[in-house]
Structures are given as C-alpha cells and as structure tokens.
Amino acid sequence: MHAQALDDIRVIDLSQVMAGPYCSMLLADMGAEVIKVEPPQGESTRSWPPYKEGESGAFMAINRNKKGINVNLKTKEGQQIFYDLIKTADVVVENFRPGVVKRLGVDYDTLSAINPKLVYCSISGFGQYGPYSSRGGYDLIAQGMTGIMSVTGEPGGDPVKCGLPINDLGTALFASYGILTALYSRTKTNEGQFIDASLFDTGLALSVWESAQYWYTGATPQPTGSGHRLSAPYQAFRASDGHFTVGADAPHHWKMFCEIIGRPEMLEDERFKDNESRMDHMEVFVQMIEEQTTTQPRSYWLEKFEEVGIPAGSINTYPESLNDPHTQARDMVCEVDHPVAGKVKALGIPVKMSKTPGSIRKSAPLAGEDTNSILSELGYDEEKIESLRKNEIV
Template identity: 65%
Template sequence: MIALKNIRVIDLTQVMAGPYCSMLLADMGADVIKVEPPGKGENTRQMGPPFVNGESGAFLSVNRNKRGMTINLKTEEGKKLFHKLATTADVVVENYRPGVVRRLGIDYETLSGINPRIVYCSISGFGQTGPYSNRGGYDLIAQGMTGIMSVTGERGGNPVKCGLPITDLGAGMFACYGILTALLAREHTGKGQYVDTSLFEAGIAMSVWESTEYWYSGQIPQPTGSGHRISTPYQAFKASDGYFTVGADAPHHWPKFCEIIRLPNLPYDERFIDGTVRLKNLSELILLVEEQTKNQTRSYWMEKFEDAGIPAGPIQTYAESLCDEHTLSRKMVTNLEHPIAGSIKALGIPVKLSETPGEIKSPAPLLGEHTEEILQEIGFENEEIKRMRQNGIA
C-alpha cells in the first residue's frame, strides 16, 4: 500500500512552488491530475535550457508521477468540465495571482459549494491577504524582502541570493504540510478547508536563528559566509584541493580540533578561550586555522576528524554529490523512461516510510497525455470526448 493511494489531487500550478508541492503528494501515492491549458500547456514547458529532445528539464524535474490533462478554463464548457472533475477530488492546488481563480469561477467558495470535502490550497507570492497580496511573487523577490539575501554571502559583502530557490521550495513544502494537516482534520470534521501559504511566509518562517538574534540581542543579523551565527568553528576551511566544512564548536570538540590541526595551545589563547570570544576574533581564528589546513587534502582532514568524532565533510560540486556513494545508497537518484526525452534521471524521495513507502513510477506527463483516460473515468462517452477535443475544450 502507498500512503496517499486514495487521494485525488487537481494540480493547477506552474513553475516551482506549486508543482513541487503536488509532486511530493504524488510521490506518496496521490493521484495527481495536472490540468493545463490546451496548446502549449503551462509556462514551464517552455523554460530552459536544459532541454532534452525538446522537453524542458525544468518541467520534468517537478512533475513526475502525475497524469496530464488539458482543459480550457476560459470557456463555460471548460469550467463546467472542471467542476465535474472537482466533485471527484480531495485536493485542489493552485498558484495563480490572487483573484484569478475567482474570475475563472474555480475558487474555493465555488468548489466547496460543489464538494464540501475539498481541501483547496493557494500558493502565492505574499498570501491572499495583507498589503502586498496583489503583488507578483518570485523567489528572488521573496528572498530579498524576507531578509534572506541580507544574511547570505561573505561578511561585509553585497547581498547574495541563496543558491537554491529556497522560498519556492519552502512554500511548496509548507503547502504540502498544510494540505496533509487539512486532510487529517477532515477525518474528524467531514469537511474540507482552505489552505493559504506563500513564498514570503516561507522565507520568514525559515528565519529561525536570524529572528532570534534580532529580537533577543537587538543586533541586525549580518552575512556570516559559511559560518554559523552563534557558534565557531562551524564553517568551511580551505584544504590543498578544495574546501571542507567542520563543526567543532562543542566544548569537547574544540581542544581535539586544535590538536588535529597542530595548534594545541589555541584553546588557552585568550582570544579563543570560549565560543563568545572566538566569534569576536573570528577573522584571526580563520587565518590561523587555514595556515594549517591548506597544507593537506580534504580526504586527509576528513579521516582525522572522523577518527576524533568531530563532524566534518567535503564541499562537493553537484557532479560529486549526485554520484556520492551515500547519495546512491539512500536511493536519492533514480532513472525514468520518458517517451520523448528518453532515459532521464530524477531525484529520489527524501522521506522513507517503513510501512507505506512512496514510489517514483512515471515521468512528467506529455501535454494532455491522460485527458481521454480521465474524462472516461468521470463519466464522459467517447463521442463527447471527441467533440470536446475537436473544439479545444479539453
């Protein structure tokens, strides 16, 4: 059995946050029906490079395990078709700008009137309420406005965007969490509900250390490079063949760390005697440490620190990370066969369930690939399906 086997999700989303949310549900067995407009489909199908035999890598990366269907929601017949589909669904996920779904007649109020058990999730840049709710939302904008860019980068440097689309992915995960919570509540109440989250709130919610520093110290958080906000040494250091990270901030790790890097007297130096003063003199500490670490390879230091029980790891490129033996042993890389792109790789499922594990069983759908199949499931006859297809309704 797969955990969400009997849950049907209608996916009206595009680009990153919404598709990522619905993919997480699909990986755990939900029947996710990706609804796109006829013709070109959602915007991500045209995003690239990279393209694989004309198929967008960006689209393939967040739409696996879904079935694809086309509906022209700008027509009255298309709207009625969507309403009929919604009567069979448990969840609807959308990430239009606020107000669009209401104009289309596919908003929560409309659908809950048709199907009171529906859980309806909206993901937007800034949420459905508040002074910024009507603004367009992009990961870059959310990272800037929530403070993330102000604390990313080297000390004293310019603001830098996080290398990952962190508010997009975060909003997708929070949306998934909200949907599953609402589905669990429905087991007790019998009713669905509205779930509202945003890129902006994801950025704020993940700023745990930074908000703490500001509220409890009065200091405005600044960039720390690879370092930690309140602990040191907990950062990257240079080796002869690249960089590695080490977390030797615990009291029992600090003296061992100093012995390994051949600076056994450092723990008794007044500039570095405890964590508080080490943070104040961090620049000096880094210079002293790297004078030692740059003379040996990453693997040399990894072996030394591992033997001493000090957490450490090499800074790897994605070429190294995706081929790492641990990555592969945890099944975080998988292979799929796509009818056009051919053999493609995909990231694995990061949560392992012992009794109802997820499964990656199909690549992202072709545009409208399962339209006829789904229409038949909800009661349409072949002649009616043929007419709707010819008229651009589905």
C-alpha cells in the same frame, strides 16, 4: 509493491512553474493520484531548458507521478469539466496571483460549494491578504524582502541570492504539510478547508536564528559566509586542494580539533576560550586555523576528523554529489522512462518510510496525455470528447 499512504487521495493540480508543482509532486510520490490541469497550450515550464529529445528537463523534474489533462477554463464547457473533476477530488493546489481563480470560477468558495470536503491550497507570493497580497511573487523577490539576501554571502559583500530557490521549495514543503494536516482534520470533521501559503511567510519562517539574534540582542544580522550565526567553528575552511566543512563547536570537539590541526595554544587563548569569544574574534580565528589546514589536502583533514568523530565533509560540486556512493546507497538518484525523452535521471524520495514508502511510478505527463481517460471516467463519451477537442475546450 507496498501500500502507499496517500493512494486514496485525488489531487487536482492547477499550479505552474515551481512551488505548486513541487508540492503536488511530493503528494504524488507518497501515492496520491495527482491530475495536472493545464491550459490548452500547456504550462510555460514545458518550454524551459535544459531539453532531452525536445522535452523540458525543468518540467520533468517536478511533475513526475502525475496524470495530465489540458482544459480551457476560460470557457463554460471547460469550467464544467473542471467542476465534474472537483466532485471526485480531495485536494486542489493552485498558485495564481490572488484574484485570478475567482475570475476563472475555480476559487475556494465556488469549489467548496460543489465539494464541501475539498482541501484547497493557494500558494502565492505574499498570501491572500495583507498590503502586498496583490503583488506577483517570485522566489528572488521573497528572498530579498524577507531578509534572506541580507545575510547570504561574505561579510562586507553585496547581497547574494541563495543558490537554491529556497522560498519556492520551502513553500512547497509548508503547503504539503498544511494539506496533510487538513486531510487529517477532515477525518474528524468531515469538512475540507482553505490553506493560504506564501513565499513571503516561508522566508520569515525559515529565519529562526536571524530573528532570534535581532530580537534578543537588538543587532541586525549580517552575512556570515559559510559560518554559523551563533557558534564556531562551524564553517568551511581552506585546505591545500580546496575547501571542506567542519562542525567542531561542541567543547569536546573543539579540544580535539585544536590538537588535530596542531594549534593546541588556541585552547588557552582568551580570544577563543568559549563560543562567544570565538565569534567576537572571527577574522583572526579563521586566519590561525587556515594557516594549518592549508598545509594538507582535504582528504587528510577529513580522515583525521572522522577518526575522532568530529563532523566534517568536503564541499562537492553537483557531479561529485550526485555520483557519491552514499547518494547511490540512499537511492537518491534513479531513472524514469519517458515516452519521448527515453530514460531520464530523477532525484529519489528523500523520506524513507518503513511501511508506506514513497515511489516513482511514472515520468511527467505529456501535454494532455490522460485527457481521454479522465474524461471517460467522468462520463464523457467518445463523441463528446471529440467535440470538445474540435472546439479547443480540451
């Protein structure tokens, strides 16, 4: 076993569903001890399909490498258990609607008074301040309000949601980046801090090309289908048996591309003389290319482009992608043993580190799986733990 970068960090995960749990899982993958604190009935995602042996695949997908404890934070005794846990913690992650943690007595001001070194990360739909801060936030709503849905889909079509929950997952990434930054800052100040991450801010932060287009041209960004907003050809094209993608927007690639598809005359055509011209004549540009690419299967074109170094690839289904030999070589699919579901598939660690690599050490916890061991560590004896169970505190 290699050393892991975060193996001396304890994270208390109060979050549910997607953004918060994914954030804490990223930390767990890098060695952090993550303790997932759920209400007595468990978090809602445990009931989401698909299932294996009655266990939620959705829950297992984003809660691996965590310990689990169920605590009723609406009771004084439950709060005290949580406060005892906070004394041992480095990080808290929560994604309640603003105001809820204050009512539960687990807000930053309360917990930082107990542990001044605590890094406290709040994830919400719209952040902790601003005119929309009290609203509930979902990935779909954030995609719509930040402009993402206005530029997704085919030109002239209806607004389309990104196929992945990009605001949820993106916020998880930004939140983990904020947490690691705060932990590094703590090594110099010996103080924790509060982190405010939101799905709304994430959607805007990811809109780098769209905001640039609007600010520097005054034009409202529109959907571009599979195409790039600023360069071409950088998109999907039809072959005789499906679609493939190609990025031949660099001048030397553009010349080779035209020669390979049998359209050298496009190099002399004023409509396509440079990138800006190609973008201005996109409809006829794509039509002329696909008149050629539809005469051969995807494999033919991909082989030709690979020979000269033009970036290209097939558009895979998920079965094709997950079973791709490169996916296997990169260890991006693995198996984890779950005490109820048995062997389950999991996505691998996406960041490869030479000296402190991440690892998948255990499956997602069963509800309350580690309650006894965690309470024992905090100094609760067996009689007290039994009493807490009897009174439905844990």
